[in-house]
Amino acid sequence: MKRLFLLISLLVLSKFSAQTWATEDQYIQKFAQYAVEEMEKYKIPASITLAQGLLETGGGQSILAQQGKNHFGIKCKEDWTGKTMKHTDDAPNECFRVYDDPKQSYEDHSIFLATRKYYTNLFNLDMKDYKAWAHGLKKAGYATNPRYASILIGKIERYKLYEFDEVNSKEVLYAVLKKYPDLKDDRSFMAQLEPSKKVKSEPVTLKVPYKATSYAQQQKRVERIKSKAEVLNSILIKSHPNGGLKYIVIPEDTNVQFIANKFKISDSKITKWNDLQSDVLRKDDIVFLESKNSEGNTPTYKAEFGEDMHDIAQKFGVKLNKLYAKNRMDEGQKPSVGQLIYLIDKKPRN
Template identity: 40%
Template sequence: MKQLGIGVLVCLLGYYGNAQTAQQLAYIDTYKDLAVKEMKRSGIPASITLAQGLLETEAGTSDLVRRSNNHFGIKCKSTWTGPSVSHTDDAPNECFRKYATAEESYSDHSNFLKGSDRYSFLFDLASNDYKGWAYGLKKAGYATNPNYPKMLIKYIETNNLQQYDQVEMIPGDIAITAPEKLPEVKPVVKPEKKSPLAKVAEVVEKIVKPTPVVVKNPKLMAAKSKVNGIKALFAQKGTSLLAIATANDIPLAKLLEFNDRDTDGLLNEYQVIYLDKKMKQGNKHVYFSLQDETLYQVAQNFGIQLQYLVQYNNISGSARVKKGQKIFLKPTANTELTKSR
């Protein structure tokens, strides 16, 4: 929505050469459900919504989003009658819309695009055509930065955000359906010479359109990456940790240790799974929680051993972190570390 400042642009260009960052993972984990909800309501690809949110808010860390819950840089315009904040963007002290919650911002973003004639052509695109949407948004004037489409596409493809565009086709399990048009063949008996292993006439049964076959164990995501310098993969909800261990030739006990878990089981959410031991500290000093979450979730998102995160913050590993709460990702001057296990 805005022309990005030079400093932000440099950061984004630097991002191009890096793997997913923990802050981006935290943002995606927090808002992916909202993006999917809005996709089902409005037809805007969830991947595009998430990529725009990541870009406009600097993965939830920008001053504007902290003060206004405005995730998409939408300015007041003459039609806006709600609350607002002043923020310097293309010009000093411009008027930006302010929302009570992130959900309001996501909903207004959909309404903003749906309600404007200049964006109407985008809704004729396929729901999974994120590249068409990225270039179309620039063409319609959503942003002035000439690199805006490439930035969105890079965010989408690096973070595999396009998977969220498929949720209506893949609601959790994977449905595999045979082709719709199949020829009908009447039963035919082949009275050919029987082999010793086939003494019964072969019958070619009438072919009918099959019912979709549901695969109960979704495949692991193929893409691997690094978080905080540690090898990791991004596993679907319902994936077995034993399957991950087997596929990556890692003893199950080791995989559980790497991920601060005591028992095997199916993942109850899409999450990062580490294939090596996590680091003792993060790559930044402080994280302000984007949502109500557990300290364990923070440890996984930032690639930090849970026991150290507990010591840095003097709270239990099962403690819930409130939205906006400050979490130390590195030791402070007052941190007393116990012996590593």
């Protein structure tokens, strides 16, 4: 009897283990279709798009991918009018695009590359030369990681993503099945291969009886709105990507004196450390609780619409006077949109 039970258990386990995939395998199975469709429309190698998605989302596990459906880490920029979310990347509290579904993110990624002047030369490359595209993206400044090209190439070759450069959108599911033959036991996946056999389900109408409630009961269901004082008192100290500097993000309009009293730091130090010209602090301002660094944690940054040098200094935890000096700019001079701002000295010091 025990042997029979053991045999049944092994059979059950083998059936389920056949469909237990690593997160990156799952990502490929789910999003290869989008990558190939974008390749057909915009002539960007599917292997490159898929590898970028894998890398940027950590196999679909990143906060941006799960909460914002943003698979390529595209920031808001001046021309974005859709939904947004705040997230810490190179700097705290940066603005990122939010999509209704991942398919929109894939298409926006294609449009982003196809319409930005920095990436024009990419479209002169052979669409099936993924290595040239990987190096071209790094050269054009898509990412600050010096190993970005080699990481993309590594993922493409590890998962043989170049195979998707050879198929069209009607063939991609068969290419996925060829790569992962155990998917034949996955009913939901196999159903995609036979769309004509899908049965359209009729919407179900539920009748819910009306139940009167008192005003007091209704009020209990309404989420309590925190007062300004409660919000300010709940500020948490964070660790900045630039060397772990201690900083906070102001949740409501306040002043330097309030922050000084709360964190037991003199207002003169807060003013000096943050290069402030007034006592006023606005919602979403970044405020450091210690002296900023002389350099950033990334070599360069392209100025965005509406930013001044103080905004950039706070974003990257760099002393404002050092930032002006690195870029040979006068105090008070504003950067133009898209201007390359140096956060680290161009040449090593002697």
